[in-house]
Amino acid sequence: MVTEITEGVRVTVETEYQPEYSDPSQSHYVFTYQVTIENNSNFTVKLLRRHWEVIDAGYPQRDVEGEGVIGKQPTLEPQQQHQYVSGCNLKSGIGKMKGTFLMERITDGKQFRAVIPEFTLIAPYRVN
Numbered sequence: 760m761v762t763e764i765t766e767g768v769r770v771t772v773e774t775e776y777q778p779e780y781s782d783p784s785q786s787h788y789v790f791t792y793q794v795t796i797e798n799n800s801n802f803t804v805k806l807l808r809r810h811w812e813v814i815d816a817g818y819p820q821r822d823v824e825g826e827g828v829i830g831k832q833p834t835l836e837p838q839q840q841h842q843y844v845s846g847c848n849l850k851s852g853i854g855k856m857k858g859t860f861l862m863e864r865i866t867d868g869k870q871f872r873a874v875i876p877e878f879t880l881i882a883p884y885r886v887n
Contacts, residue, residue, distance in 0.1 A: 763876035767800025788852040798835035803865040811858040816851040852882035
């Protein structure tokens with residue numbers, strides 16, 4: 760589990776390899792990641808956009824950008840949290856991801872990028 764705090768918004772990520780959906784003989788490795796976004800600031804914030812950098816060992820970096828997360832743009836009051844699970848496919852079985860959430864404070868419209876901490880995606884049998 761990895762955690763980063765930006766302007767009172769805490770982002771935590773936990774990952775899990777999914778062997779039942781993976782096929783290493785076809786260079787297909789599936790991972791899920793659970794993201795928890797906690798608003799520990801004194802302001803109500805809304806998640807507007809996401810930006811991910813996906814690094815798959817030996818392959819070009821992929822960037823993923825879009826509105827919200829899994830079809831939602833959650834608004835978080837102080838001390839509220841939003842949690843979701845998503846997934847990522849890799850060809851090598853070894854990679855990492857990191858990124859940002861574009862957040863907006865509702866009271867004054869100030870936007871900021873909450874950091875999504877870098878985390879690794881490694882198929883268990885790839886670890887020595």
